[in-house]
Amino acid sequence: AQSVTQLDSQVPVFEEAPVELRCNYSSSVSVYLFWYVQYPNQGLQLLLKYLSGSTLVKGINGFEAEFNKSQTSFHLRKPSVHISDTAEYFCAVGSFQKLVFGTGTRLLVSP
Amino acid sequence: SQTIHQWPATLVQPVGSPLSLECTVEGTSNPNLYWYRQAAGRGLQLLFYSVGIGQISSEVPQNLSASRPQDRQFILSSKKLLLSDSGFYLCAWRPDRVAEAFFGQGTRLTVV
Numbered sequence: 653a654q655s656v657t658q659l660d661s662q663v664p665v666f667e668e669a670p671v672e673l674r675c676n677y678s679s680s681v682s683v684y685l686f687w688y689v690q691y692p693n694q695g696l697q698l699l700l701k702y703l704s705g706s707t708l709v710k711g712i713n714g715f716e717a718e719f720n721k722s723q724t725s726f727h728l729r730k731p732s733v734h735i736s737d738t739a740e741y742f743c744a745v746g747s748f749q750k751l752v753f754g755t756g757t758r759l760l761v762s763p
Numbered sequence: 764s765q766t767i768h769q770w771p772a773t774l775v776q777p778v779g780s781p782l783s784l785e786c787t788v789e790g791t792s793n794p795n796l797y798w799y800r801q802a803a804g805r806g807l808q809l810l811f812y813s814v815g816i817g818q819i820s821s822e823v824p825q826n827l828s829a830s831r832p833q834d835r836q837f838i839l840s841s842k843k844l845l846l847s848d849s850g851f852y853l854c855a856w857r858p859d860r861v862a863e864a865f866f867g868q869g870t871r872l873t874v875v
Contacts, residue, residue, distance in 0.1 A: 658806070686863050696807075696853070696866045742807060744864075749814050750822075751797060751857065751864050755806035 654679040654745050656754035664760045667735055673728040673757045675717075675743030685726040686744040687717055688753075696742065702726065713737070733761050765790035769854045769867030776874055782827075782841040784870050786854030789835065794856040796837040797864065798829055801851040813837060849874045 657676045665671045677683065687699040700711025707719040717728045726743060738761045743754045769786045776782060788794050798810040809822045811829035819829050826845050830838045837854060851871050855864040 695868055696864075698863045701863050744807075746857075746864075749795065749820070750809065750812060751795075751855070752809055753799070753807035 654681075654683065654747060654750060654752045656743050656745050656752055658743055658754035658757050660757045661755065662758045662760065664762065665733055667761055667763050668732045670731050671729065671733050671737075671759065673741050673743075673759065675726045675728065675754060677724050677726065677743070677745045679745055679747065681747050684746045685717075685719060686746065686751075687711065687715070687726070687728050688742045688744060689713075690740045690742065690756075692739070699728070699741070733759070735761050735763065737761050765856075765858075765865070767854065767856055767865055767867045769870060771870060772868060773871045774873070776844050776872065778846055778874055779843045782839070782844050782848070782872070784839040784852055784854075784872075786837045786839075786867055787835055788856045791856070791858055792834060794835065794858055796831060797855040797857075798837065798839050799853045799855065801853060801869075807853065811839070844874045846874050848872065 655678050659674055685702040688696045689699050690696050699715050700709050702709050702719045710716045715730050717726055719726050740756045740758050742756045745752050766789045796813045799807040801807050813819050813831045816831055827841050851869050853869045854867040857864050
């Protein structure tokens with residue numbers, strides 16, 4: 653079985669500050685990891701994905717994530733956030749058939 | 764290019780009425796198809812997935828069912844809606860096991 657845990661339901665941060673959104677997963681098989689973003693009143697957009705190879709993956713809008721197999725984590729980071737990064741962020745773990753999402757983290761960026 | 768269509772965008776249905784939400788994918792063959800429900804504080808809950816025609820896997824026991832009558836068509840149904848079925852339903856597809864999912868625009872269902 654696969655599962656994803658996003659411990660932080662909401663992360664408030666000031667503009668230009670760094671941010672880390674945490675994601676931990678569990679799976680009995682090899683997995684592929686994803687981060688999606690959902691802006692207000694919009695659909696889901698892929699930020700980045702880890703399939704294999706380098707454990708540090710870079711995505712759109714200056715985001716990056718690091719795959720840590722020993723800690724079963726795939727945390728999302730951005731060194732300096734903008735107001736426009738305010739959105740909900742979802743971590744997901746995929747296998748051959750299933751794609752399971754976490755409960756999401758709402759990032760609130762204030763001036 | 765591939766596209767996914769999901770309709771209707773919004774739906775208001777009385778308790779006890781039937782439901783049918785349709786999702787179709789164009790420009791690909793044999794995709795993996797998914798139905799999710801998004802509710803506040805619960806993220807995207809995987810309801811059903813399908814890896815082929817007639818093959819449906821259910822993740823959460825509930826008042827809903829899914830069917831895949833054609834390769835690129837995925838239908839979410841209910842015989843009698845409950846108030847608790849209200850939510851935002853999203854259809855998605857993946858071209859293969861390593862790929863990310865591509866989402867439809869979703870259906871906002873309100874059961875009254």
